[in-house]
Amino acid sequence: MYAVIETGNKQYLVNKGDTIDVELLQVEPGKKVNIENVLLISDNGHVEIGRPYVKTAKVEAKVLEQIKGEKLTIFKYKNKTRYHRKTGHRQKLTRLIIEDILLSSSKKAESKEE
Numbered sequence: 001m002y003a004v005i006e007t008g009n010k011q012y013l014v015n016k017g018d019t020i021d022v023e024l025l026q027v028e029p030g031k032k033v034n035i036e037n038v039l040l041i042s043d044n045g046h047v048e049i050g051r052p053y054v055k056t057a058k059v060e061a062k063v064l065e066q067i068k069g070e071k072l073t074i075f076k077y078k079n080k081t082r083y084h085r086k087t088g089h090r091q092k093l094t095r096l097i098i099e100d101i102l103l104s105s106s107k108k109a110e111s112k113e114e
Contacts, residue, residue, distance in 0.1 A: 003101050004040040005059050011039065014059060014098045024092040027063045033096070035059040041103055048103070056104040061096040069093050 002015045008023030027033055038057040041048050048054055069091040076085040 001041075001043045001101050003038050003042070003057065003059055005035050006037040006039055006053075007035055014101070016098055016101055018098045019064070019095060020098070021067070021069070021093045021095050023094070024066070025063070025094045025096075027094070029063050029065050031063050032099070033061050033063060035061060041101065043103060054103070058102050059098060060100040060102065061098050064095040064097055067093050067095055 002013060004011055004013050006012075007025075010023070012020050012022070014020060025033060036053070036058045038054045038059060039050050039052065041054050041057045048057070050057075071088050071090050073086065073088045077083065
């Protein structure tokens with residue numbers, strides 16, 4: 001079973017037990033989060049695509065830690081004007097472990113009838 005979720009305006013393909021780094025979520029380490037922005041879910045060959053989200057699906061995850069990503073260097077340069085600026089930053093991230101992918105059974109029954 002896998003799902004495609006959206007958080008921080010980015011999409012992630014996740015399986016149960018995966019560890020992913022997402023943009024900063026204001027949740028303390030050790031707490032659980034429910035991600036309800038599920039774009040696609042697949043369960044034993046049965047694929048359900050949301051419009052835009054699958055309403056009956058959610059992904060449960062646990063916050064492992066708050067971290068910083070790799071350092072990015074930004075270099076601005078204009079030719080022949082002696083202008084250059086070098087700056088950088090490190091993005092704040094939240095490390096999640098996917099504990100469960102849930103899809104309510106009532107929606108499955110409706111999909112199989114159609």
